[in-house]
Amino acid sequence: MSHDKTMTLTLHVWRQKGPKEPGKFETYEAKEVSPDQSFLEMLDEVNEDLIKAGKDPIAFDHDCREGICGMCSQVINGAPHGGMERTTVCQLHMRMFKDGDTIYIEPWRARAFPIVKDLVVDRGALDKIIQAGGYTSAHTGGVADGNAILVPKEVADYAMDAAECIGCGACVAGCPNGSAMLFTSAKVSQLAVLPQGEAEAARRVCAMTEELKAQGFGNCTNHYECQASCPKGIDVKFIAKLNREYLKALCK
Amino acid sequence: MILDGKCPTGPIEKTWDKHRFDMKLVNPANKRKYKILVVGTGLAGGAAAASLGELGYNVEAFCYQDSPRRAHSIAAQGGINAAKNYPNDGDSIYRLFYDTIKGGDFRAREADVWRLAQVSNNIIDQCVAQGVPFARDYAGYLDNRSFGGAQVSRTFYARGQTGQQLLLGAYSALARQIKAGTVKMFPRTEMLDLVVVDGEAKGITVRDMVTGEIRTHVGDAVVLCTGGYVNVFYLSTNAMGCSVTAAWKAHRKGAFFANPCYTQIHPTCIPQHGDKQSKLTLMSESLRNDGRCWVPKNKGDKRAPGEVPEEERDYYLERKYPSFGNLAPRDIASRAAKEQCDDDRGVGPGGRGVYLDFAASIKRLGEDTIRERYGNLFEMYEKITDENAYKVPMRIYPAPHYSMGGLWVDYNCESNVPGLFVLGEANFSVHGANRLGASALMQGLADGYFVIPYTIANYLAKTAPGKVKADNPECKKSVEDVNNNLKKLMSINGKKTVSEFHRELGKIMWENVGMARSEQSCKEALKKIPEIREEFWKNVKVAGSGAEFNQQLENANRVADFLEFAELLTRDALYRNESCGGHFRVEHQMPDGEAKRDDEKFCHAAAWEFKGVNAEPELHIEPLKFENVHLAIRSYK
Numbered sequence: 086m087s088h089d090k091t092m093t094l095t096l097h098v099w100r101q102k103g104p105k106e107p108g109k110f111e112t113y114e115a116k117e118v119s120p121d122q123s124f125l126e127m128l129d130e131v132n133e134d135l136i137k138a139g140k141d142p143i144a145f146d147h148d149c150r151e152g153i154c155g156m157c158s159q160v161i162n163g164a165p166h167g168g169m170e171r172t173t174v175c176q177l178h179m180r181m182f183k184d185g186d187t188i189y190i191e192p193w194r195a196r197a198f199p200i201v202k203d204l205v206v207d208r209g210a211l212d213k214i215i216q217a218g219g220y221t222s223a224h225t226g227g228v229a230d231g232n233a234i235l236v237p238k239e240v241a242d243y244a245m246d247a248a249e250c251i252g253c254g255a256c257v258a259g260c261p262n263g264s265a266m267l268f269t270s271a272k273v274s275q276l277a278v279l280p281q282g283e284a285e286a287a288r289r290v291c292a293m294t295e296e297l298k299a300q301g302f303g304n305c306t307n308h309y310e311c312q313a314s315c316p317k318g319i320d321v322k323f324i325a326k327l328n329r330e331y332l333k334a335l336c337k
Numbered sequence: 338m339i340l341d342g343k344c345p346t347g348p349i350e351k352t353w354d355k356h357r358f359d360m361k362l363v364n365p366a367n368k369r370k371y372k373i374l375v376v377g378t379g380l381a382g383g384a385a386a387a388s389l390g391e392l393g394y395n396v397e398a399f400c401y402q403d404s405p406r407r408a409h410s411i412a413a414q415g416g417i418n419a420a421k422n423y424p425n426d427g428d429s430i431y432r433l434f435y436d437t438i439k440g441g442d443f444r445a446r447e448a449d450v451w452r453l454a455q456v457s458n459n460i461i462d463q464c465v466a467q468g469v470p471f472a473r474d475y476a477g478y479l480d481n482r483s484f485g486g487a488q489v490s491r492t493f494y495a496r497g498q499t500g501q502q503l504l505l506g507a508y509s510a511l512a513r514q515i516k517a518g519t520v521k522m523f524p525r526t527e528m529l530d531l532v533v534v535d536g537e538a539k540g541i542t543v544r545d546m547v548t549g550e551i552r553t554h555v556g557d558a559v560v561l562c563t564g565g566y567v568n569v570f571y572l573s574t575n576a577m578g579c580s581v582t583a584a585w586k587a588h589r590k591g592a593f594f595a596n597p598c599y600t601q602i603h604p605t606c607i608p609q610h611g612d613k614q615s616k617l618t619l620m621s622e623s624l625r626n627d628g629r630c631w632v633p634k635n636k637g638d639k640r641a642p643g644e645v646p647e648e649e650r651d652y653y654l655e656r657k658y659p660s661f662g663n664l665a666p667r668d669i670a671s672r673a674a675k676e677q678c679d680d681d682r683g684v685g686p687g688g689r690g691v692y693l694d695f696a697a698s699i700k701r702l703g704e705d706t707i708r709e710r711y712g713n714l715f716e717m718y719e720k721i722t723d724e725n726a727y728k729v730p731m732r733i734y735p736a737p738h739y740s741m742g743g744l745w746v747d748y749n750c751e752s753n754v755p756g757l758f759v760l761g762e763a764n765f766s767v768h769g770a771n772r773l774g775a776s777a778l779m780q781g782l783a784d785g786y787f788v789i790p791y792t793i794a795n796y797l798a799k800t801a802p803g804k805v806k807a808d809n810p811e812c813k814k815s816v817e818d819v820n821n822n823l824k825k826l827m828s829i830n831g832k833k834t835v836s837e838f839h840r841e842l843g844k845i846m847w848e849n850v851g852m853a854r855s856e857q858s859c860k861e862a863l864k865k866i867p868e869i870r871e872e873f874w875k876n877v878k879v880a881g882s883g884a885e886f887n888q889q890l891e892n893a894n895r896v897a898d899f900l901e902f903a904e905l906l907t908r909d910a911l912y913r914n915e916s917c918g919g920h921f922r923v924e925h926q927m928p929d930g931e932a933k934r935d936d937e938k939f940c941h942a943a944a945w946e947f948k949g950v951n952a953e954p955e956l957h958i959e960p961l962k963f964e965n966v967h968l969a970i971r972s973y974k
Contacts, residue, residue: 102885103885119610119611119613120723121610121611121686121722121723122610122611122613122614123615123721125615126613126614126615129613129615129836130613133834133836133837135880136834136878136880136889137832137834137878139880140880141880141881142880142881142888142889144886144888146403147577148402148407148409148576148577148578149407149409149411149412149576149577150576150577150615150616150618151412151616151618151619153411153412153498153501154402154407154408154409154411154412154576155404155406155407156402156403156407172720176720176721178720178721178723180723201547201886202885202886205886207403208403208404209403209404209524211404212404212405212406212512212522212524215406215508215509215512216512216513216515216516217516219509219512220467220468220509220510220512220513221466221467221468221509222513223463223466223467223510224391225384225387225388225391225463225510225786225787225790226459226463226786226787228462228463228465228466229462229466230462231421231461231462231464231465231471231479232423232478232479234465235473235476235477235478236473236477237473237475237476237477238473238474238475238477240473240477241470241471241472241473241477242470244468244470245470245495245496245502248470248495248502248505249496249498249501251501252404252406252407275468275470276468279468279470281465281466281467281468282468
């Protein structure tokens with residue numbers, strides 16, 4: 086239900102013209118914020134004021150605004166996506182803040198994600214990891230009937246748990262090592278357990294972990310911050326699965 | 338001009354097979370000499386780029402997002418239809434064909450719909466092979482669920498994220514081709530013009546959204562897979578970046594736009610909370626199985642729902658449509674909700690909402706059963722509205738969701754501009770005047786995996802590769818035009834922001850050309866749209882510069898196109914003096930409120946040719962012939 090009370094908030098927003106330029110926090114006031122607004126709608130309004138004042142609006146990535154496309158990417162008060170369990174920034178609502186609050190807004194920070202502008206980063210490195218082997222080599226057409234190979238429900242469910250990853254990169258932003266292990270392991274696990282992906286499992290896990298290193302991501306040292314940051318709640322058990330798959334591949 | 342859809346003749350069940358044989362081929366060694374430009378990487382574009390790359394063509398793919406994994410196909414929840422008949426409940430290719438023709442209120446081409454139904458089965462097989470984790474039963478077989486507009490269970494699904502899983506399947510196939518070097522990917526790149534040389538589509542002019550660079554890519558054919566246009570209403574269930582821009586630029590370069598007035602308004606969305614809202618969120622319409630729609634009987638009743646006694650509630654769907662009740666078809670349910678709100682009986686902020694009340698079902702079945710059926714939806718609802726729908730009724734309101742209209746294409750998915758192909762939601766071909774649930778995913782993948790790989794060869798075989806070079810004067814002119822247009826936008830430096838204009842346009846469209854249209858409302862909109870457009874070009878304010886990452890400029894350019902396109906949509910709605918599917922003209926309805934078609938006058942696709950921004954477009958007609966399904970009044974009673 087709509088709340089009549091509106092809030093005034095102080096925002097410290099990371100502003101940076103480009104990847105090579107120095108960045109800094111700028112302070113803005115967000116006025117007449119309704120608790121029913123989403124976080125991004127609050128930023129929209131701040132931007133409207135900036136435009137009218139002839140200033141450069143804050144650049145941030147967003148698209149579907151319903152928590153599935155994985156485009157939005159902000160660290161709010163130190164937590165990727167704002168720290169609310171299983172919630173992306175776009176699904177964060179202003180009722181979790183109170184009048185007079187101060188909010189720090191930063192981009193994903195990781196060596197593998199260079200800043201494009203302000204809160205926008207380049208996550209192309211995640212695409213590179215998938216390109217290294219995150220697929221089955223099925224040609225279009227000429228495949229077997231969908232029911233030709235049975236996949237028990239438990240296996241399909243396990244694969245789906247991993248496949249829910251939206252590729253936002255919060256796991257990297259949350260990790261003190263800037264590791265993309267959770268992201269990589271989700272795809273490795275999904276395809277390793279399905280009979281359609283099993284044939285290439287060894288080759289895939291090796292190629293993807295190689296690429297992980299090449300793209301400048303750090304290593305996993307079991308902080309579990311990735312799982313805590315993940316808006317889809319992807320489980321760290323998939324990292325264990327990746328390690329197991331990797332070991333199996335080495336033995337081959 | 339009478340348009341020819343170039344449909345193959347003969348028995349419908351043989352049309353696609355015969356046509357595949359009749360089409361020309363490009364030999365494997367020659368394929369790499371051809372360059373194909375694919376714009377958009379949703380289900381249609383991702384599938385097309387991957388499949389064409391795999392065949393050996395030289396593909397360049399473009400998307401405005403930072404990665405080809407993010408297109409709005411990803412947001413589809415329900416599922417994808419296929420005529421597998423796994424449940425043995427009487428499904429067949431013919432039945433899926435029939436349901437789709439009927440669901441579209443007899444305004445789609447028979448041959449195209451047949452092909453869609455025929456290849457639907459291949460899609461499921463393809464996705465399974467890619468590792469899409471479809472729902473399975475304990476024995477390991479694929480599971481199906483039921484969906485609206487069908488009496489069989491033919492919908493395949495992956496939890497509530499079918500669109501996401503199918504898109505990630507296409508994205509992974511695309512990633513494989515990028516790695517193999519057959520596809521070159523250009524993310525954060527937006528198409529701003531189509532390059533036409535000697536009447537054929539030979540390139541696109543794009544803006545690099547990071548550096549602001551404007552450049553032309555030339556190719557031997559262009560494939561547009563750029564989605565729908567319902568963001569013309571400002572608030573919709575589409576992603577923020579969805580726009581008509583690519584299709585509109587092609588239209589300005591000669592491609593006909595067909596049936597733009599066919600838009601789908603989905604009845605169960607979370608209502609707007611205030612003026613500052615940016616988009617609307619869909620809730621699965623399955624909720625209407627156990628929820629009852631009502632509003633207070635008395636106008637302006639502001640009491641909390643629990644304080645309105647039973648006798649002062651109007652269960653308007655049950656009252657108006659006793660046989661269907663709360664399960665009345667999408668378009669009827671949407672229009673009925675609007676009527677209540679227009680009558681000052683709407684609920685919630687701004688009075689733009691109706692209740693969807695689960696109290697009776699909870700009393701009958703218990704809260705646990707309802708939680709089991711809809712738990713995730715109730716959770717999502719609470720996240721957005723801060724209300725517990727187990728305790729107080731949900732508030733819902735209809736919202737623009739999908740566009741059935743789009744660029745006109747023939748049976749080969751080729752527009753009237755040779756070399757320009759259009760796939761998925763961006764074309765007009767298979768859904769007629771109304772799309773059935775779980776059919777959008779099916780069409781996108783059908784076009785991308787199983788149609789374009791065949792039909793594009795038929796065009797390429799007749800054209801020499803590399804005919805147009807980058808130094809062609811048309812390329813230079815296109816870059817100049819785009820640059821001038823952007824410079825003009827930057828130079829106005831007025832008082833109103835882009836969003837303010839977009840909101841204003843959306844309001845006019847929603848009120849006059851939304852769920853219910855009349856001659857008068859269309860004329861009203863046709864008066865107002867040019868006025869806003871004129872003001873936009875005098876008074877819009879775009880901050881920053883063109884030579885950098887500039888989201889305001891991107892948006893300004895999209896809204897400028899919506900301001901032109903809105904007029905065409907309205908003209909089409911005014912021209913189509915009948916009701917059919919999602920296009921509802923209040924002058925033409927059955928006594929029960931169902932859409933009343935006029936098959937004598939309007940059993941055709943209306944394709945419009947651009948004649949200038951302030952000039953009337955020229956109408957071309959493609960008559961629709963129904964030889965396999967008989968024209969009848971659509972009834973779901």
